[in-house]
Amino acid sequence: MTPLVQASGLHVHYGASHILHGVDLQIRAGESIGLLGRNGMGKSTLIRSIMGHVAPTEGQIIIRGRDSTRARPHQVARLGVAYVPEGRGIFPNLDVRENLLVAARPGYDGRRDWTCASVLQIFPRLQERLGHGGQQLSGGEQQMLAIGRALMTNPDVLILDEATEGLAPLVIAEIWRIIRAIRETGVATLIVDRNYRKVLAHTDRCVVLEKGIVVEARDSAALAQQSALLTRFLGV
């Protein structure tokens, strides 16, 4: 099956800093991928280049068989790739329902599986806060709303960068429950999170970045057994 997203030989520079050194990444329909690596190894840069926020200096990004190496973020979104960046991005002056509704859009193939009602079904907490303004929500609720807004675009791929960052343990557990529920609906996911054990437990496959190079790419269950390797690339 042709991958939904295929990045090949990506190089990215920020000015004179060479950040990604020939990275390959594939995301197939329905699969869940973890992107692992210590701070500053290039995970967000890889995601930002797939999303069209950063232009690669070399290499190619193919989405649904189309060359999307120079695509703009809204074009990538229209191809069915949704991104929840670090730091959220919801409308503070709109309430929960309005935040969801303004994001609503049919998917690439016209699907409308995700509606306000189906999103609220997996986010009971948001259901309770429907009339609250974005700025009245807790950090965890804002994060849930950001994920909910991404689902309202009916994506085939959902990219979550540090979705649990700065949240309380109970809320983090709720976010992982939501990630599992989304995965079960068949939406492909690409997940970056500091808790690599959780990432390994919630994904099919993991890719490990070390200084902008892919040093490991294998099944999450197999990688979880490789404690020496995990300590080497991810241990503190």
Ligand SMILES: Nc1ncnc2c1ncn2[C@@H]1O[C@H](COP(=O)(O)OP(=O)(O)OP(=O)(O)O)[C@@H](O)[C@H]1O
């Ligand atoms: N806009 C930018 N301009 C210059 N350098 C940047 C920029 N964004 C990131 N960098 C640098 O690029 C490198 C990779 O950063 P990136 O955010 O991709 O890493 P990461 O693996 O996602 O780590 P983190 O978990 O800390 O976000 C880092 O050295 C970072 O300082």
